[in-house]
Amino acid sequence: MSPHTQPRQRGMIGGTAATALAVERLGKIYGPGGPEAVEGTGPEFARSVSPSTGAVIGCWDVSFAVAPGEALGIIGESGSGKSTVMRCIAGDQSASAGSVNLAGVDRPGGTPADLLQLAPSDRRALRIDRLSVVYQDPAEGLDLRVSAGGNIAEPLTAAGWRHFGRIRQRAADLLSRTEVPLDRMDDPVLTYSGGMRQRVQLAKALANDPQVVLLDEPTTGLDASVAAGVLDLIRDLLEETGIAAVVVSHDFSVIEMLTRRCLVMHHGRVVEEGLTDQLLEDPQHPYSQRLVGAARG
Amino acid sequence: MTTIEDLLQQPATVEERKTPILDESSKREIRRACLTAVAVPGYQVPFGSREMPVARGWGSGGLQITLAVVGRDDVVKVYDQGEDGGVNAANLRRLIRSAEPVTTTTDPREADVIQTRHRVPEDVLVDGQILVLQVPVPEPLRGVERDMTELRRMHAEADYAKMWVSLYEDIVRNGIITQTTGYPCLVGGRYVIATTPIPRWDVPPLHQARFLSLFGAGREKRIYAIPPHTDVEPLTFEDVPFQVEEVVEPCRCGLIQPDEEPGAYLVELPGQTGETVWACSDTDWCARRRLEAGLLGEDAIDALEVDL
Numbered sequence: 001m002s003p004h005t006q007p008r009q010r011g012m013i014g015g016t017a018a019t020a021l022a023v024e025r026l027g028k029i030y031g032p033g034g035p036e037a038v039e040g041t042g043p044e045f046a047r048s049v050s051p052s053t054g055a056v057i058g059c060w061d062v063s064f065a066v067a068p069g070e071a072l073g074i075i076g077e078s079g080s081g082k083s084t085v086m087r088c089i090a091g092d093q094s095a096s097a098g099s100v101n102l103a104g105v106d107r108p109g110g111t112p113a114d115l116l117q118l119a120p121s122d123r124r125a126l127r128i129d130r131l132s133v134v135y136q137d138p139a140e141g142l143d144l145r146v147s148a149g150g151n152i153a154e155p156l157t158a159a160g161w162r163h164f165g166r167i168r169q170r171a172a173d174l175l176s177r178t179e180v181p182l183d184r185m186d187d188p189v190l191t192y193s194g195g196m197r198q199r200v201q202l203a204k205a206l207a208n209d210p211q212v213v214l215l216d217e218p219t220t221g222l223d224a225s226v227a228a229g230v231l232d233l234i235r236d237l238l239e240e241t242g243i244a245a246v247v248v249s250h251d252f253s254v255i256e257m258l259t260r261r262c263l264v265m266h267h268g269r270v271v272e273e274g275l276t277d278q279l280l281e282d283p284q285h286p287y288s289q290r291l292v293g294a295a296r297g
Numbered sequence: 298m299t300t301i302e303d304l305l306q307q308p309a310t311v312e313e314r315k316t317p318i319l320d321e322s323s324k325r326e327i328r329r330a331c332l333t334a335v336a337v338p339g340y341q342v343p344f345g346s347r348e349m350p351v352a353r354g355w356g357s358g359g360l361q362i363t364l365a366v367v368g369r370d371d372v373v374k375v376y377d378q379g380e381d382g383g384v385n386a387a388n389l390r391r392l393i394r395s396a397e398p399v400t401t402t403t404d405p406r407e408a409d410v411i412q413t414r415h416r417v418p419e420d421v422l423v424d425g426q427i428l429v430l431q432v433p434v435p436e437p438l439r440g441v442e443r444d445m446t447e448l449r450r451m452h453a454e455a456d457y458a459k460m461w462v463s464l465y466e467d468i469v470r471n472g473i474i475t476q477t478t479g480y481p482c483l484v485g486g487r488y489v490i491a492t493t494p495i496p497r498w499d500v501p502p503l504h505q506a507r508f509l510s511l512f513g514a515g516r517e518k519r520i521y522a523i524p525p526h527t528d529v530e531p532l533t534f535e536d537v538p539f540q541v542e543e544v545v546e547p548c549r550c551g552l553i554q555p556d557e558e559p560g561a562y563l564v565e566l567p568g569q570t571g572e573t574v575w576a577c578s579d580t581d582w583c584a585r586r587r588l589e590a591g592l593l594g595e596d597a598i599d600a601l602e603v604d605l
Contacts, residue, residue: 121453121454124454124456143462146462146466147466147469149465149469150462150465150466150469151462153461153462153465154458154459154461154462155458157457157458157461157462157465158456158458162461162534162535163534163535163536164465164468164534164535164536164537165536167465167534168469186469186470
């Protein structure tokens, strides 16, 4: 457990609406150059490659906040930087600029700690019980050779669970919540269908009741009918648990179903943000209009 | 000038016959690795494993430690799978005696340094004794992770969740934890080690032991240690108690019976007519017990130390 973490608080802190996750001016540059490399990139230049240094600007100046129980969507075409944002928050990649705060993760003085400044080991410790990620590819979030129960046992044992019976019970509870048949609980995940693997990933992500879950294209690899079932499940789980969520998708129907508020990303920048239904009805930015147009056929 | 007569001359004393295998700076390097290992119990210290006159995998790690830590007039015991007369044990014993000014014994109670493969003596070892274990695979996480960088990170952060998952999976598949030898143990509440291929029977004596255990893996170039008075906890779940091997059949000498304390670690041997017989794995301990019980003549003990 990270030395920076305090007992967790949920909901209202100090009488004001709390923020579960706050991202400020997040930036990621792949390649040479600092902030000066960003000049000349973005939607207005229609390019992500820095004209001065040749660096690829994965994302730049991305800011948002998510309240407890809220689901925020990030939408954009592939290469728009939405997954980069996700990976920088999760700690899978190091960010080049900005800050990320997670409620309850404070510096010794009590001021919010910037996740991006934490030691890698402390960041990984957050992934045990505060910040979960559901990846598009189940192989990234799960060990496919291990059973569904074993995959869930991993975050539980990491959090200090040492009672076999209780671990098993908890795994069974989570799997039944994510609608994985319990008689398959002891089979290697390798033998599962894509939709079931995603359900196991969800169960694992929820194992230690995290504050925030990041969903990176959670249904993209699934066929339509299976995806619909998984989406229904995610929506119900988010409602039930009150976990804050960030949903990354290129698919407006996913964003529409799961989130009330969303950001549109293009060439590594946020080009528009607002309530999901309004944005769908009345997109302002030309790129958003194109996206919505494409989605609505 | 050396004459033929000089060459034919037998060395005058035992002292002159010694042909050291390790030079003094190599010994010092290995002793420094041992000290580091003692300072950080359970941590695998890399060391410059030398070429030995035995093949890697035949106790070269244990041999290097023994050669480096023995002092003048130390008494050394070498045994293999509990047996002093095993070919490898006899060869190593002879090699050590030819290289260093030490004497050898089969009685672990008399030994300063005990080099062993796959067993801890049944006798209780005491302060000042050093147990040197020959280790084939020092990495306890080898079975759950192959990436060396990731392995080091896991040890550095005491992130043993994958190990726990493998124990969980084992129980789910087999109903019990099936690991029989080299059982993973947490040392000093910090590092998980592989307890070399010693049986589970030998794990409890390592906990809060009065002796020093040094583990040498020559092929893998690692040394680790359990200092005296250190906690050694076998990894297991709260509701799945750690169990040692049971005595299921009486020992062939009749001195070890099932359900009798304290028992001993028995091994299965083929009998004269193909039937299975059980025998104490620790031959020296067994011989002494049989001697006490009047089942063995005095000369039998001396015969144990086989020198070819």
